[in-house]
Amino acid sequence: MDGAGVTVRRAAAGDVPTQGAAEEWIMWMDALPQAVLLTRAGVVTRVNAAAARLWGVPQERAEGRPVLEIVRRHTLEALLERGGELELEVSGRTLRCTATRDDTHSALIVEDVTEHRRREAELREATAVLSHEFRTPVAALRGVLEALEYDMPQELAQNFVRQGLQETERLARLVEDLAVGFRPTRARTLPLAEAFARAERLLAPELLARQATLSFGPDHLVRADPDKLLQVLLNLIENALKYGPAGHPVDVQTAGRGTWVEVCVLDDGAALTDTDSLFRAHTRGHSATGQGSGMGLYIVRSIVQGWGGQTWAERRGQRNAFCFTLPGVSGLGG
CATH class of the missing domain: 1.10.287.130 (Signal transduction histidine kinase, dimerisation/phosphotransfer (DHp) domain)
Known part of the structure; x- marks a missing residue:
């Protein structure tokens, strides 16, 4: 936000491009993700598109009106008068509000954090x-x-x-x-089969103890840190072994999704509820028993988000599926 803030502060002080450049400047303001409100002597001179959405007042209605009529909060009006920064909780959202001013002009920048x-x-x-x-x-x-x-x-x-x-x-x-969050990433191109073989070898004692079988889908070339990919697989497969019935198979399915590869670990455990919360820190499934920190799926999501992928859980037929995506490399496995 620093670069945008500098430009907005210059605009608030009247340093706005003129003539042909004005339209380009307005388009730039409207492209900002932050809500921006500019004033002169306590009267609104401009709101960008994000500000119009935030306060529900378009530019043509906002221009020339007192600040309080637009922001509808004395806290923000006072912030514009003195300058500075604060955070507000509004309808379950956290907004970081920054104001800057000189003798007559001021700018308010609001960012959803x-x-x-x-x-x-x-x-x-x-x-x-x-x-x-x-x-x-x-x-x-x-x-x-x-x-x-x-x-x-x-x-x-x-x-x-x-x-x-x-x-x-x-x-x-x-x-x-x-x-996980502090190790440098050492991404390389590798076949999924390489990670699958490592996971199966490390999980062999647990598979034997649970009398379970483990199968893998078609191979794909992917781009990932091999150790972090292994950690994702171990967490998901161990999760399936822990919550699925003993003696039942665990299947790791794969599929190409455009430039991404989807990997899903399926088990025969009880139907999932509130799947969105499962990937949060210190959260365990309703059927969880024994020891466990509730960190496994949170760790999975943290790693996968690190390479730009997505994680989710869903019910597929009579089975639970815990899925993630990772960057694919064309040329193997479709």
């Missing part, structure tokens, strides 16, 4: 949740190490070692989840 504030809140919550989740494996590892200081039968000692390894693996996964 609702999504930005929501993501900030989710990040804070995610960090708090993961920090809390670290306590359990750390405490368990401490207990294992303290127990191994004493002499005990070999079989009992091996049980403690196995428990310690399980907690170490859990701790490693938590570290991976925490690092």
Whole structure:
């Protein structure tokens, strides 16, 4: 918004192009995503298209009217008079309002930062949740190490070692989840089959324990960070194994969608409800049992959004489908 703000402030002070350039300047103002209102001596001189939508008053009706009649909030009228910045909550939206002025001219720039504030809140919550989740494996590892200081039968000692390894693996996964948003992306072109093979190999013990089978759809060339793609697949397939009935298959379907590739993990779990909330931080399905931070799908969405893709969940026939898209590379698998 800084570049736009500088230009708007110049416009508010009367530094507006004249003659042939005026129409181009108006078109530029109307193209801004921020709502912009310009005044002179407390009277509106111009509103751009975003401002007309925000306050429901077109330029022809706004021009020449007192500021308060347009913005309908004394808070914004006062902000224009003194200059500065504030945030307002209006009808469930968060608006960042910035005002600048000189002796006679002023400008008000209003930007919808609702999504930005929501993501900030989710990040804070995610960090708090993961920090809390670290306590359990750390405490368990401490207990294992303290127990191994004493002499005990070999079989009992091996049980403690196995428990310690399980907690170490859990701790490693938590570290991976925490690092998702901060690791640099190392994208390359790779066949999906490469990521599928890695996921199947790592999930082999869990598949055996659940007596489940895992199948994959046609291969496609994609552009992604192999490690982050693997993490998405592991989270979704583990989710399907956890919430689907034991002994039932998990299918990973693939399809080309223009320049994107769609990947969906299907399971036979109970029908989903409120699918939109499942990808939020610290959210678990209504049938969730046992341990879990509710971070898996949030991590999935964070990674997928990082490469510009989308995530969603839906019911396909009698099965649940957890889907994401990633950039495709033409030449393999349609």
